Every structure is written in C-alpha cells, then in structure tokens.
Amino acid sequence: xxxxxxxxxxxxxxxxxxxxxxxxxxxxxxxxxxxxxxxxxxxxxxxxxxxxxxxxxxxxxxxxxxxxxxxxxxxxxxxxxxxxxxxxxxxxxxxxxxxxxxxxxxxxxxxxxxxxxxxxxxxxxxxxxxxxxxxxxxxxxxxxxxxxxxxxxxxxxxxxxxxxxxxxxxxxxxxxxxxxxxxxxxxxxxxxxxxxxxxxxxxxxxxxxxxxxxxxxxxxxxxxxxxxxxxxxxxxxxxxxxxxxxxxxxxxxxxxxxxxxxxxxxxxxxxxxxxxxxxxxxxxxxxxxxxxxxxxxxxxxxxxxxxxxxxxxxxxxxxxxxxxxxxxxxxxxxxxxxx
Amino acid sequence: xxxxxxxxxxxxxxxxxxxxxxxxxxxxxxxxxxxxxxxxxxxxxxxxxxxxxxxxxxxxxxxxxxxxxxxxxxxxxxxxxxxxxxxxxxxxxxxxxxxxxxxxxxxxxxxxxxxxxxxxxxxxxxxxxxxxxxxxxxxxxxxxxxxxxxxxxxxxxxxxxxxxxxxxxxxxxxxxxxxxxxxxxxxxxxxxxxxxxxxxxxxxxxxxxxxxxxxxxxxxxxxxxxxxxxxxxxxxxxxxxxxxxxxxxxxxxxxxxxxxxxxxxxxxxxxxxxxxxxxxxxxxxxxxxxxxxxxxxxxxxxxxxxxxxx
Amino acid sequence: xxxxxxxxxxxxxxxxxxxxxxxxxxxxxxxxxxxxxxxxxxxxxxxxxxxxxxxxxxxxxxxxxxxxxxxxxxxxxxxxxxxxxxxxxxxxxxxxxxxxxxxxxxxxxxxxxxxxxxxxxxxxxxxxxxxxxxxxxxxxxxxxxxxxxxxxxxxxxxxxxxxxxxxxxxxxxxxxxxxxxxxxxxxxxxxxxxxxxxxxxxxxxxxxxxxxxxxxxxxxxxxxxxxxxxxxxxxxxxxxxxxxxxxxxxxxxxxxxxxxxxxxxxxxxxxxxxxxxxxxxxxxxxxxx
Numbered sequence: 001x002x003x004x005x006x007x008x009x010x011x012x013x014x015x016x017x018x019x020x021x022x023x024x025x026x027x028x029x030x031x032x033x034x035x036x037x038x039x040x041x042x043x044x045x046x047x048x049x050x051x052x053x054x055x056x057x058x059x060x061x062x063x064x065x066x067x068x069x070x071x072x073x074x075x076x077x078x079x080x081x082x083x084x085x086x087x088x089x090x091x092x093x094x095x096x097x098x099x100x101x102x103x104x105x106x107x108x109x110x111x112x113x114x115x116x117x118x119x120x121x122x123x124x125x126x127x128x129x130x131x132x133x134x135x136x137x138x139x140x141x142x143x144x145x146x147x148x149x150x151x152x153x154x155x156x157x158x159x160x161x162x163x164x165x166x167x168x169x170x171x172x173x174x175x176x177x178x179x180x181x182x183x184x185x186x187x188x189x190x191x192x193x194x195x196x197x198x199x200x201x202x203x204x205x206x207x208x209x210x211x212x213x214x215x216x217x218x219x220x221x222x223x224x225x226x227x228x229x230x231x232x233x234x235x236x237x238x239x240x241x242x243x244x245x246x247x248x249x250x251x252x253x254x255x256x257x258x259x260x261x262x263x264x265x266x267x268x269x270x271x272x273x274x275x276x277x278x279x280x281x282x283x284x285x286x287x288x289x290x291x292x293x294x295x296x297x298x299x300x301x302x303x304x305x306x307x308x309x310x311x312x313x314x315x316x317x318x319x320x321x322x323x324x325x326x327x328x329x330x331x332x333x334x335x336x337x338x339x
Numbered sequence: 340x341x342x343x344x345x346x347x348x349x350x351x352x353x354x355x356x357x358x359x360x361x362x363x364x365x366x367x368x369x370x371x372x373x374x375x376x377x378x379x380x381x382x383x384x385x386x387x388x389x390x391x392x393x394x395x396x397x398x399x400x401x402x403x404x405x406x407x408x409x410x411x412x413x414x415x416x417x418x419x420x421x422x423x424x425x426x427x428x429x430x431x432x433x434x435x436x437x438x439x440x441x442x443x444x445x446x447x448x449x450x451x452x453x454x455x456x457x458x459x460x461x462x463x464x465x466x467x468x469x470x471x472x473x474x475x476x477x478x479x480x481x482x483x484x485x486x487x488x489x490x491x492x493x494x495x496x497x498x499x500x501x502x503x504x505x506x507x508x509x510x511x512x513x514x515x516x517x518x519x520x521x522x523x524x525x526x527x528x529x530x531x532x533x534x535x536x537x538x539x540x541x542x543x544x545x546x547x548x549x550x551x552x553x554x555x556x557x558x559x560x561x562x563x564x565x566x567x568x569x570x571x572x573x574x575x576x577x578x579x580x581x582x583x584x585x586x587x588x589x590x591x592x593x594x595x596x597x598x599x600x601x602x603x604x605x606x607x608x609x610x611x612x613x614x615x616x617x618x619x620x621x622x623x624x625x626x627x628x629x630x631x632x633x634x635x636x637x638x639x640x641x642x643x644x645x646x647x648x649x
Numbered sequence: 650x651x652x653x654x655x656x657x658x659x660x661x662x663x664x665x666x667x668x669x670x671x672x673x674x675x676x677x678x679x680x681x682x683x684x685x686x687x688x689x690x691x692x693x694x695x696x697x698x699x700x701x702x703x704x705x706x707x708x709x710x711x712x713x714x715x716x717x718x719x720x721x722x723x724x725x726x727x728x729x730x731x732x733x734x735x736x737x738x739x740x741x742x743x744x745x746x747x748x749x750x751x752x753x754x755x756x757x758x759x760x761x762x763x764x765x766x767x768x769x770x771x772x773x774x775x776x777x778x779x780x781x782x783x784x785x786x787x788x789x790x791x792x793x794x795x796x797x798x799x800x801x802x803x804x805x806x807x808x809x810x811x812x813x814x815x816x817x818x819x820x821x822x823x824x825x826x827x828x829x830x831x832x833x834x835x836x837x838x839x840x841x842x843x844x845x846x847x848x849x850x851x852x853x854x855x856x857x858x859x860x861x862x863x864x865x866x867x868x869x870x871x872x873x874x875x876x877x878x879x880x881x882x883x884x885x886x887x888x889x890x891x892x893x894x895x896x897x898x899x900x901x902x903x904x905x906x907x908x909x910x911x912x913x914x915x916x917x918x919x920x921x922x923x924x925x926x927x928x929x930x931x932x933x934x935x936x937x938x
Contacts (some may be wrong), residue, residue: 028878028881028882030874032604032874038714039713042714042877043713043714043716045713046712046713057340058876058877059877060874060875060876060877060886062605063605065602065606065607066605068605068607069605069607070604071789073790074790075786075787075790076791076792088813089608107500157493162601162602163601163602164605164607186398187398187399188398189396189398190397190605191398191602191605191607192398193395193398193399193580198495198497198579198581199579199580199581199593199601200577200580200899201580201601202899202900204901204902207900207901208900208901209497210545211901212465212470212496213495213496213497223715224901228901230901317715346834351836352836352839353749353753353836354747356745356746356749356753357753358745359741359742359743359744359745359746359749360746360750360754360762362746363746363769363806363807363810364765366803366806367785370776370777370780373784374779374780377783390788402800424679425679426683428675428676429679432677432680436673437680444806445684448684449683449687451687451691451921451924452683452686452687454861454920454921455687456863456864456865456866456916456917457867458864458866458913459690459694459864459894459913459916460690462894462898462910463694463894465898465899466693466697466898470777475747506927508686511686539666540673541669542665567657568773569772569773569775570869571774571866572866572895576899581809596773596775597690603778603782603871604870616779616780622773622775623772623773623775623776627772630767630771631768634764634767634768
C-alpha cells in the first residue's frame, strides 16, 4: 500500500507515461565527447534519424577528454575526440580501440573588441597572450602587426576551456610548435595548467564567455565563431603568410599532412603556403569488436552513410570534408568493424 | 483475538522499518567509503601534501587541492559576510518589529527564494547579475576602494566576488528562517523585563534578545556555511573556473564542487580521477564537520525542539 | 556609551530614541535587501521566460547544435520521470524510517539516527553524483535514467524521514492505545490508524522533498547525462530540465539563451506548484506550529 493518494495518483500518471514510451522502443546509441564536431554530429544524427527511424544517436558534448574516458569505461557506445589518444590510454582499452577520422576543422582565435576589428596575429604573440606576458590590447607586439587598427589600452581577458578538450589539444599543440616557452612551461594536452584566464565549459562555453566579456580572447572551433558573429584573427602560418580560417585553408593543411596507419596525426602549423595554421581532424573512437550485434550493425551503417552522404553537410557548417583517399582508407577500417 | 502466531508480521514489520531507518547510517558509510575507495591512488601518491599543493596540471599528472580549498572557503566566507548580517537583521525585523500583516508575506517570499534551484540562480547570474556587477558595482568598488588589494586588477565580471554574492543570495533564506526560529525561542519575559526598566527598542534587542540568542545565531551562520560550501551549479556558472589563489576578489577562482562538476566525466588518467575523488572527499569531510558543528550549536540552544532544516 | 545610562538627562533620552529609530530603519532596509533578489530573479524569469515560451517549447525535441528552434519536450517529461523514480526510491525508505523513529526505536538510538539524517542532508549534492556514478554507471557500463533517479531518490530519504517522524508524533497516543486495546496487531495500528491519520502531513513532507530535488542539476551530470531525444528505456540516458538549462545557459547561441529562460520559467513554475500544493495540504495543520 502506498502511503497516500495524491502521490499514488502522480506516480500512476508518471508510470503510465513511462510505459507508453517504453513500449515504442527504438534503439538508442549513445556517444559522448568532443564539442569541436558537435555541430556536424548533431546535424548528422538529426538527418540520419529521417533515413533510419529505427535508431537514434544521442550525442552529448562533454569534451574530448570525457569522450576518451567514457569509451575506455565503456559507458558509451562510441567516443569522440579531436586530440588523439595517448599510447598509455590506448593500452588501457579492454579491446582494440580505433580512431575513425570524420571531418577536419579549424580552431580560430576569437575576441570581443568594440567595432569588431580584423586582427592579424602570429604564433609567438598568441603564445605570449596565453602565457600572460602580454596583458594589454595595445601591446606593441599586437599593434605592430595591426597598424591600421586602433587598439584600446584595456586588459586582455583570456578564455580557455575548463573541461578536457580536443580543441585545447589542437590549440596547445600549435602553441607548443611555435613557442619554445609555451612548450616548456605548459605543453600540450586535452587539459593543461593554464597560466592565465577564465575557464569555459565546452566550445560553446568559451564562445559564450567571449561574447559576454568585453576585452576577451579565446579559441573556438570555426563554426562557433561564425554562428555567433564573433570576429577571429588571421594567423601567420609556417610559410609566413597571414591566413584566415576557411574550408579551403583547412583543406590545404589536410593536403600537406601525412596520415599514418592508425589515423592518429597532427596537422598544426602546416607547411602548406595556403594552409591555416591551427587545424585538426576529429575522430570517433570505436571498438574494433562491437559487443552488441544490433548496435554495432547500426553504427557501421551510420558511418558508411556519414562518409557517402554525411560529408556534404560539412561545408555548410564550416568543417572541411576529408580528402577522398583518406575517406577510402577510413571506410575500409569501418567495414572491418566486427559485430 | 490474535493468537501468538500473529506476532510474526509484527516483528517483520518492525525489522523492515528498522532496516529503512538504518539506511541513513548505511548511506553515510557508503558515501564515505566510495569517495575513499575512489581516491586511494592519489591518497597514497600525494599524501597530506595534496591539501597544500597548489599545482593542478593534468599534463604533468600532478594535482593539489589548495586553489580549490581556497576558492571554496573564500567564496563561502564572502557569502556569509553578506548573508549573515542581512539575514539576522531580517529575522529581527520579522520577530520584533514588523506589523503582523507584513510578516506572513515576507516569510512566504523568503521561502520562495529558498525554492529557486541553483541552476536558475546561475542563469540569472550570467545574464543579469554579472553584466551589472562588471559595468557598475565592480567599477565603483575599484574606483573608491582600489587602494585595497581586494579590489585591484582587471575586472572580468565572473569572479570570486560574483560567486560570493550569488551564494549569499542562496543561503539568505536558511539563515533568516533559522535566526527567526532562534529569536522566537527567546522568552518574552526577557524582553518585558528590559522594557520595564525603560529600555528603548534597540536596547531591548541588544540586552535582552541578542545576547540571549547569540549562540543560536552563530549556529545559524555555521549551517549557512555548510550550505555554501557545497553549492555547485550557480558557482560554476559565475566564478570563472580558474584554479588560482589571488588577493583580488575581482579575479576568477574555482571551488571544490565546481571543479568536480567540470572535470569529473573527463579525467583521462587514473591519478586525475583519483584526485577528483579526493577533492570530493575533502568537500564532504568539511561539509559534514561544519554541519555537525551547526547541529550541536543549534541543539544546545533550542533544547529538544526540532529545528526545521530544509 | 557604557557609562552614560546613569545620566538620565532629556538630551540623552532623545539620543537613545534616535539611535533606536536608526536601528529600526536599518532593519527595514535589510529586510528589503533580502527580498529584493527574489523579485529580481522572478522578474527576469517572467520577462525573459514568458517572451520565449511558445508551443514548440513544449512539443519539440532540441535542434542540432547551433540551429534555431526546437524545444525541451523531452527534458520536461524526463524531469517528471526522474521525479517519479526518485519517489519510488526515496518515499518507502523515508516513510518507513520515519515510522521506525516515531513508533519504535529507543530514545538514544533515535537521537543518533536523527543526527545522522541531518548530517546526510548536509552532503553536497555533487557528491551524490560521484557516488552513484561509481555504484551504477561504471558497473552497468551506461549512463541511465535509473542512475539519475537513484541519485535524486537517495537525497530525498533524510528529508522524508524527518518530516514523517514529525507528523507521526503529532498523532495522539490515545488512538494507538485504543486500537491496541482492541487487540489489533501493532503493525496494523501503525499502518491503518497512525499513518492514515498523518497522511496529509506525510504527503506534505514528500512534496517538499520533491520540490527540493526537482531543480537539482549537479547529481544528474554524471548519472542521467542528458539525451537529445525521447528516452524509451530507463537503462539509457535521459534529458532533464535542469541539465538542459545549464547546457543552454553557458552556450553562445541567442536562441538557446531564450530557451534556457523558458526552461527556467517552466522549472520554477513546477516547483512553485509543488510548494502551493504543500500550502494547501498543510493549511489545517498550521495551528500546530
């Protein structure tokens, strides 16, 4: 006997709602991880639901670090990361874990300054800003590269990620490449010990913080800057050319990269003359042998769809599709997933 | 007439009830044990130095709790500094001054404030409070009190002070309502005696009421502290999430609860995860000790009468 | 000042009066400062929330990241489901525990149990999330609605237990004695007579507990996780209003900010509805306090 009527009623209605929803059971495949590709992934899953209504993909952007950890703990069906997993972490996996590259993208340096001026920056300046050695917007190092911009004497508010992030990995990988100081003091990783700044959760959190805070500077995936009309800097690449982040300049960086057998590669500070310097690819983390036959089958079907039809959504959301040769290799890998 | 056999369901029922009641103890042990088990690796690796090391560097796999302990204490104490005077004053107003007609609506409004979830305070903090603090209050503070290290340095909006203010708002209801209970438990005889001596209202308050209730009010403050320490969502949204120890209240900070909220699902190395569990252990230890202290203080104040805590 | 009370001049009496009035003014200002935030929060909730609520909000699923439109239908239902599951865990444990405290148990043991319940009540909610993650998410290898429900349910236990005890004690001893004298078994006396008499009070306690946990976000982060779709299986992640509000509030999208306000308004309305129910239920009990 339940102790009283009103709650009994509430419970009954709630349970009725529950059983109604349970009866129409659809398969749910859970994934979690990077927020860098969240826009295209959620778009894919939304579109794919129309093609195969019997399955839904639930994707939670908890950060690349989270994607790696949760796939290792097998609490999700696939992980997502835009920093490759370390050898140590891969060794912890209970079974073979594969990196399946999906799209490439750019990490842009966005800022919140009155009038939204277009800034030029080079790697060492960027490193100094994030190291906290440059603290004012009108610092000569910034002003020297932007003679036409009237810079305020305000404090620079650095914004970085507070969660373990592949976007952070790509960004710190780049800074380590261009600044010995950064490499020695901070290094690269999905979570690092930031010398200065505020923490924001997810790409969305950093973009939100930059948008809310005058004088802020932060790094986000290109689409987040575009959608929120945040200006972003043109960066000096390895060949000394100031390049803006576009699909073309990401594709140029991809073209110059060599991609190993296990698909774990870095493409920051690319030597390509038309390449944007802070680019990265993003991976799904998938076990080579799927435990659940039905889920494994659906996952493979989805991945095949993503490579054939899904990639066409990439450009519209500011991601660069992978070169055909890479797609072919990735498809081979996908087809060898056992379930 | 019941035969001797009908004792069996009676005994069974008693045991089921006893089992349910003992779940309370089981849960406390379980929580403590899980946190301890989860943090064993960092406990043995760092030992007690975990508590006073200020490094939090997942790349080097080195972890220390100091910035988070600092952030938790500073934001909570700031909150107390704001909430205790306001809350106690409101309680005095309600029990000693307010016309009968006003009391009920004010009490109701305060109860409503207590019902607002943390995440809504966070939302309000981001879009309403922070812009106002950044553009007005903080600028004003820096202008007039900028000679103090507390109010120096760049203004971001999100900051230790913002967190303190939001937490203060969140603990105001509990401090006010418990202070009110305490003041109501002061015998009327005390007040009447003071009035009979010709004391003014303020003198009655000071001599008869406050000195009598001092200990209980302190207990109310400590209970508020217990609440403040564990506040998670609203703090995460307004404190800036940066593990640093800074003299300036305009600087961002980080608390035990908010670093767990941000990093728990994504700690990639075992030691990293263990360290987060140890932060949880520290947080729970401190929160429970503060709570016990408050309970003890309030109990001795009000005798056996139950103090409503929720 | 300390020496002056022995100089009863008129000037001094006026000074004392003035001081008392000043203190009164300060107290009034403080009371205003305490209720001001409430009105500021409610004001902005209504202003931003009501202009953001539309029919889509209640009927649609969230859109892909960065696209405008969509709603929180799944999160609203998800919160209801989580509350139902929390009740299934928290109500029986809390009510039975309360019965033990009120009807059985020695004074000494009860003192300790009450004390323990108050201590448990002080465990930060984020800690519940960590513990349930270890207990249910890691072993079963999935984030789930169950885990979220259990985390919230365990938080309810001490609350429900204490209020149940309080209202059971108010049931007159003569009721129990009369029934026992008729030879009714004790457990029947408790369940049929004592609990039924105190039913309203117990219900009030449960609803107070539900109102308290309905807005909890921290314990759900590592348990329920969130879901962009309907939850069709409680063994899978589930959406919840507080989670969705959090995710949308810290995002950069204006449309998500709009929906965060709308979600906050709906969540607040739900919690207020629970509190109003409590008021109605306890109206005829207020004389006891």
